[in-house]
Amino acid sequence: MSVRIKQLVSYAAGFTMLYAACASTMGIFAWSELFLHPRLSKQFRTDDPTINKTYVPKETVTGLQCLVIAFPLPLLVLTWWCLVESDSSVQHRYLARSQLGVAKPDWLPAKLHLYHASCVALLLILGINGVLTNGFKLIISNARPDFIARCQPQDSNALYVSFDQCTQTNRWILYEGLKSTPSGHSSFAAAGLGFLYLWQVRHTRVSKWRHLWCPILCLVVMVSRVIDHRHHWYDVIAGCALGLSVCALVWRSLLREEAPQILPV
Template identity: 30%
Template sequence: MPRNDLAAGSAICFSNRPGFLGALGRFCQRSYAADYVALICLIVGWIWIQLFVNPFHRMFYLDNKSIQYPFAEVERVPVLWSIIYAGVIPFLILCTWAAMFRPGSHKVHVTILGFFVALMLTSFLTDVIKNAVGRPRPDLISRCNPRKGTAEDALVAWTVCTQTNIHVLQEGWRSFPSGHSSFSFSGLGYLSYFFSGQMHVFRPRTDLGRCLLALCPFLLALMIAISRLDDYRHDVYDVTCGSILGLIVAYFSYRRYYPPLRSPTCDIPYDKSDKTPDGFAKLPDDEEQQVQRQGESSHSWDEEAYQLGGSTTAQ
């Protein structure tokens, strides 16, 4: 039996049980409770990382030119504005879309749920990778303020730093991947995927105006990512990897609730009551269906031949 069939069978058996376990199984099958539980876990994990986890401090050379850029006191896109650009504004756009077109409660529900899942999953993965890698930022020396007399041509640890602002110092080892880039491409990328699906951008002979409208969120996310290069907070490698991470998570979250963008029904989300949603369950392929048809036709032919022979013998 295929793996998907085994999983579906086990879920059905679990929901058919009497008592609390059966009720819980039926509730999870008919609702998005498991998604909300996972989303809450992501939020709690992200908050825990922000409060209690310090990054790995890689050793560095004071004469390393790639980390000698100045520390920008004023950022072009601060953290708060990146949240507004990639989180608040797309959310308000989705709410405006829901109020204007009234697509139905289920469609609005899964669209906004997928949006928040994309944002939180991206933020959680980005911070986990940042703290595990511990890559120095291009402005690390300016943040560190190393003690006078420290050897410039020898590997030194973070203990040579005299920076009194702990947050500024710890952020110096959170360069990879770019959080602004991953977050912006996650929120705005999800919005772009959503626009593409609702307007059927990949339908043959779609007008250029729809395509440009669907690409607008991508352009804004790209400008936010480039601002991190201008502020010397990250290099090209950090920004590129962060952007790719945000795009992948956004597409993953969008596809959990919507069909592929090339599907004729790409603007209609999956129905939770669907037993075999497209892409999540194995359906018999053409060969299996052909074998089944041949077996059924040969079986019916044998029965007819038997009845014909019996009637001839009786005569």
């Protein structure tokens, strides 16, 4: 095995804990999304205007589209800046030694080191955000604005209705009706696009105005969730705050520079 291959293996091994954290958080998120359901012991007033909106089957931004906005889109932009765009547009100033003590081999281009570390950070942000978002959803078990329409109560004239009085045959639609707070669309959009905006502002030499599409797109996602009667206004704010908080925490832990320096390309 050549010296370079040994160094590359050692470099990758230094990120083992981060790789494991990304895989485990993504796994926990998928498990909680598919197999866990919120608390079902509540009673609801059928005349409550906050949960008596109409059910809109066709969402403006679907769950799949939101996931694309949160990960493949930022990944594509990172790939463009680090692997395609000219070096004059990207500032390769990521720290030579990360917070975990992983040293960059001298022969490894700084932009590849930056690209690798950024992709790992993005995955970790989305994984942690997914676990926290679903955890809060399941614990809080807040009804969506369209819950009564989802429930389809047996007695439409009853003042109170409990979960076991719902006639909705699609359990997925019914369970989702109790997962309003916080907004998952908002948290994922804020986490992915927030990271991308911060990354571009920090690591590119172009005008900051060129990156404003990130917060604008995030805002569009948030507003669409209220318009589609999927969330209350405070759900999208809570989701956005959660996503940005996770982004800031991971950025400070993994991508903060220890000292001003320009790495050799």
